[in-house]
Amino acid sequence: MNIFDGADGFAPMQRRRESYAGLPLFRVHKGITAEPPPPETVAWALQVVEFRTSEGTFETLLRRFLENVDTTRVTALVISSWEEPHTESADLVVAALAENAAAFPALRALFLGDMSYEQCEISWIKQGDVTPLLEAFPLLERLEVRGGSGLRLRPGRHEALKVLRFESGGLPAGVVRAVGASDFPALEHLELWLGISEYGGNATVADLAGILSGERLPSLRRLGLQDSEIQDEIAAAVASAPVVARLEGLALSMGTLGDAGAEALLAGQPLTHLRVLDLHHHYLGTAMQERITAALPGVRVDMSDEIDLAERFGFVYDDEDEDEWDESDRFVAVAE
Structure with missing residues (x-):
């Protein structure tokens, strides 16, 4: 399921991209020697490949x-x-794009840091302050960022933004709080890969308060709070969060969700209004999975990629008793 292809799911984990924003990708590494396609028919991917030469800079490529x-x-x-x-901050990229914003009046979708793990591990990508992108492009409808190291965002207001996604193995708490403190009246899809503390993912449930209230996100319909080592705590907070009542899609996937978190979710406000509940990559026992399916008959629930800790670590457990599952052995889907 992938919302960006017109479905109502959430984005997949890292993989080599062939399209973006509904357009085929056209990669640019140096100059363009062949006849380029009509500019509006492709998504243009800029990639510096000869960075150890005098010509190998993003400013030159741009x-x-x-x-x-x-x-x-x-x-x-x-x-x-x-x-x-892995060593140079994206601040130089942000500055170059912001300085040339007038040259991109039609720009509506921007992805910063779309690298495969072969190019750079997600938690090694050095980001910076992405606020200037929102300030320089007031008509931007979609902003996605990969990498959390050094990532910063200042609270603000953006009238046009519909999709905001941060992919990381560790999302700084300051970014999470800034999202919740920002006014995004048009935002429909918000997706945060929170990651783990080892890679800077230090956000707590308290840092999510502004998002979970939904006060500054009146148009939000799809919310992803994913890839977290405190996924059970997040699920418990989501169970009573005001924003949930207006959602069509909810993702608590890719993290360490277990029976305790699922129990809190089922005991909270009704979720039968959802179209999609994404819980893939989880630590739910068989009995809990059956309870979720029975409780949400009209909801498309993704509980794929179940992590079988007994098989992985060789111990015996009763899957109706989550206490037998050692939480210290759980891992998120995307970290390094």
Whole structure:
């Protein structure tokens, strides 16, 4: 299930992208020698490949792109790499894009840091302050960022943004709080990969308060609070969160969700109004999975990728008694 392809699910984990924002990807590594496609028919992916040469800088690549493509017609842009993303901050990329914002009046979708793990592990990607992107592109409808190291966001207001996604193995608490403190009247889809403390994922349930209240997110219909080592605590908070009543899709997947979190979720407010409940990559016992299915007959529930700890670590448990499952052995789907 993938909402960005027109379905009502959530985005997949890292993989090599072939399309973006409904458009096929056209990769640009240096200058454009062949006849480029019409600018509005593709999503343009800019990737620095010769970063150890004097010509191998993002600023050089962007300048050549501006010289060879009518960027006034570009609607989707993917930044696949800059000089050395494991050591160099994305601040230089953000600054270059913001300075040239006038050259992209039609830009509606932007992905910063769309790298495969072969290029750079997700938790090694050095990000920076992405606030200037929202300030420079007031008509932007979709912003996605991969990598949490050094990531920053200042609270603000953006009238047009519909999709906001942060993929990380560790999302800083300051970013989570900034999202909750921002006014996004048009935002329909919010997805946070919270990650683990070892890689900077230090957000607590308290940091989610602004998001869970939904006060500044009146149009929100799909919420993902995923990939967390405190997934049970998040599920318990979601169970009574005001924002849930208006959602169509809810994702608590990719993390350490167990029977305790699911129990709290079922004991909370009704979830039968949801179209999708994404719980994939979980630690739920068989009995709990059956209870969830029975309680939500009209909801598309994804409980795939069950983690069988007994098989993985070789101990015996009673799957109706979650206490037999050692929480210290749980792991999230995306960390390093």
